[in-house]
Amino acid sequence: MLKRFKEYFQKITxxxxxxxxxxxTVDNHIVEVAGTRYYLSQALITDVPEMLAIERAVYAGKTPWDENAFKTELRRQSGRFYIVMRHEDRLLAFCGCAFDDRRHDAHITNIAVHPDVQGRGLGHFMMKTMIDRAVELDYQTVSLEVRYSNTTAQRMYTNLGFEKTGIKKRYYFGDHEDAIDMTYRLAPKANE
Structure with a gap:
């Protein structure tokens, strides 16, 4: 009996x-966002220099994450999902998420859209992609931190259904700006 249970448990696992x-994972493919076609793919180590360039463009020459932080995340074998979006072979946006099976939470670790294309729906598309993945895994929440001063991002997250759930004082390295915790609560999947 125990042997059959072990076999059953292994099969389920x-x-x-x-x-x-x-x-x-994501199969590399073309997606259309607001009438423009973009190439969506999983982020690779070779994308890191372009990801850092986007951060510099977004954060006034600074990079909140350094090269090693990105490489460490992309090398993780489990629980991380990073996507990039390109147009005409130019990397324009990226988003990363840590999927925690114990907490049933998908935590957005990093998202950035080049200033040249902000406001065109790329951030919304990437966030929706992460939310959809969390739904597929039957998670309970999607969470993130956002700078207190970044009201544009806060507005996008609120429009997606995120709620402000707390404040982390002096959260950001360098300028010690506060972060607002935001959470999207997922409805339980209907029994299939």
Missing amino acids: SNRNQHREKVL
Whole structure:
């Protein structure tokens, strides 16, 4: 009896891991956002220099994450999902998320859209992609931190359904700006 239970448990665990792996990958493909076609793909180590360039463009020459932080995240074998969006072979936006099975939370670790294309729906599209992945995994929440001064991002997150759930005092390295915690609560999946 114990042997059959172990076999059953292994099969369930294997199926769950295969499903999770499938959900946390993306086939490179073209997507249309607000009438423009973009190439969506999973982020690679070779994308890091362009990701840093976007951060410099967004954050007045600074990079909140350095090269090693990005590379460490992209090398993780489990629980991380990073996507990039290109137009005419130029990387314009990226988003990363940490998927925590224990807490059933998908935490947005980083998102940036080049200033040249902000306001065209790329941030919204990437956030929706992460929310959809969390739904597929039957998670309870999607969470993030956002700078207190970044009212544009806060507005986008609120429009997506995120709620302000707290403040982290002096959260950001360098300028010690406060961060607002925001959470999107996912409805439980209907039984299939």
